[in-house]
Amino acid sequence: MDKETWVPAIRLFIITIIAGLLLGIAHNVTQKAIDAKKDDSALRAVLQDAAEFKKVEVSGNNDKIKEVYEGIKDGNNVGYAIVFEAKGFKGPLNITIGIGKDDKITGMKLEAPDDTAGLGKEAEKPEFLNQFKGKSPKTELKVAKTAQNPDEIQALSGATITSKGAVNGVNMVLDYYKTELKGGQK
Amino acid sequence: MNKALERIKNGVITENVTFVQVIAMCPVLAITTSVKNSIGMGIAATIVLIGSNFVISLLRNFIPDKVRIPSFIVIIASFVTILDFLMKGYAPTLYKALGIFIPLIVVNCLILGRAEAYASKNPPLLSVFDGIGQGLGFTLSLVIVGTIREIIGAGTFYGLQVLPNGYTPCAIIVSPPGAFLTLGILMAILSKIRLNKKISNKRISDYSGCEHCPNIGICHKA
Numbered sequence: 001m002d003k004e005t006w007v008p009a010i011r012l013f014i015i016t017i018i019a020g021l022l023l024g025i026a027h028n029v030t031q032k033a034i035d036a037k038k039d040d041s042a043l044r045a046v047l048q049d050a051a052e053f054k055k056v057e058v059s060g061n062n063d064k065i066k067e068v069y070e071g072i073k074d075g076n077n078v079g080y081a082i083v084f085e086a087k088g089f090k091g092p093l094n095i096t097i098g099i100g101k102d103d104k105i106t107g108m109k110l111e112a113p114d115d116t117a118g119l120g121k122e123a124e125k126p127e128f129l130n131q132f133k134g135k136s137p138k139t140e141l142k143v144a145k146t147a148q149n150p151d152e153i154q155a156l157s158g159a160t161i162t163s164k165g166a167v168n169g170v171n172m173v174l175d176y177y178k179t180e181l182k183g184g185q186k
Numbered sequence: 187m188n189k190a191l192e193r194i195k196n197g198v199i200t201e202n203v204t205f206v207q208v209i210a211m212c213p214v215l216a217i218t219t220s221v222k223n224s225i226g227m228g229i230a231a232t233i234v235l236i237g238s239n240f241v242i243s244l245l246r247n248f249i250p251d252k253v254r255i256p257s258f259i260v261i262i263a264s265f266v267t268i269l270d271f272l273m274k275g276y277a278p279t280l281y282k283a284l285g286i287f288i289p290l291i292v293v294n295c296l297i298l299g300r301a302e303a304y305a306s307k308n309p310p311l312l313s314v315f316d317g318i319g320q321g322l323g324f325t326l327s328l329v330i331v332g333t334i335r336e337i338i339g340a341g342t343f344y345g346l347q348v349l350p351n352g353y354t355p356c357a358i359i360v361s362p363p364g365a366f367l368t369l370g371i372l373m374a375i376l377s378k379i380r381l382n383k384k385i386s387n388k389r390i391s392d393y394s395g396c397e398h399c400p401n402i403g404i405c406h407k408a
Binding site: 009015026030117120 | 220250253263264336361
């Protein structure tokens with residue numbers, strides 16, 4: 001082998017080795033901050049009664065449900081906070097929902113990272129999300145143009161698919177709550 | 187110091203990456219749905235560009251010509267990954283908004299382009315200023331497109347309502363076709379301005395051979 005071949009190879013090797021080392025260090029340094037950022041402010045916002053949250057294993061095989069937390073206050077269960085994914089118009093909707101001891105929805109937070117500003121993104125606003133608060137449907141929540149019955153959620157104008165996706169997701173989680181969490185506890 | 191200022195002016199105006207060089211168009215089209223995203227993406231790309239320009243310039247005599255592109259990419263990718271970690275840790279909301287476009291900075295032609303065209307041939311300090319200039323130019327173009335799209339498409343500027351409530355947002359402008367429309371109109375306006383300037387260009391005095399030039403008609407000698 002002549003010099004022309006191995007000099008570039010070795011130099012490139014040195015560059016990649018150093019880059020790899022630096023990345024390792026950067027990873028170690030930032031990992032703590034990344035973990036710390038996974039804070040429970042979203043959980044607290046949807047289940048205000050809880051003082052602390054305990055992670056619960058997701059039971060059953062539902063890949064839409066990402067994380068389940070048990071809300072605890074003074075050693076007693078005050079409800080559940082569930083992080084799940086629903087289908088938006090363009091991409092997933094990341095939703096955190098709180099369900100209190102009385103089976104009522106205590107709060108909801110939604111992120112629609114891929115949806116269009118002014119349309120699907122409107123679902124992130126409290127005007128839409130607060131509709132879910134206090135609901136405890138006997139059967140299923142439905143989407144309506146103008147909500148009249150207690151089990152209806154008013155769709156966002158121009159973002160029917162995202163609204164429906166959010167409502168379907170909530171129905172799925174309520175079902176999971178009834179069968180896996182509430183049923184399993186007692 | 188004059189040279190450094192010249193680099194910045196060059197990046198922002200003379201060789202503006204979007205409107206003059208017309209490279210790195212994907213982020214300009216894709217993430218300019220709001221001013222906030224535009225600024226975030228612009229700053230992220232600028233930081234990577236400054237870092238990669240500096241390191242590549244330092245290593246310009248060490249990197250063999252034959253493997254310069256893989257070397258550049260390794261250096262750029264390292265900076266992007268570090269930035270990715272930092273944003274995940276310290277600015278998670280912005281990180282979520284920019285999504286896939288952070289890792290895609292690796293293949294942003296602006297950054298590789300500056301490495302190849304400038305940093306690999308010039309000293310580190312000037313390369314840093316080149317990075318700042320080009321980065322600012324990129325941010326500026328993103329913000330211009332983002333401002334127009336956000337105001338027309340959502341009636342807001344940086345998330346604040348600027349148009350009266352009675353205004354119905356023109357949703358097509360914030361959806362992908364709107365990106366092309368906005369950018370196309372902007373480019374047309376800028377070309378028109380540049381065209382007017384060309385006519386008053388007195389530097390060219392010899393027009394021999396102009397008849398074979400593809401730019402005849404656009405240039406002074408029509």
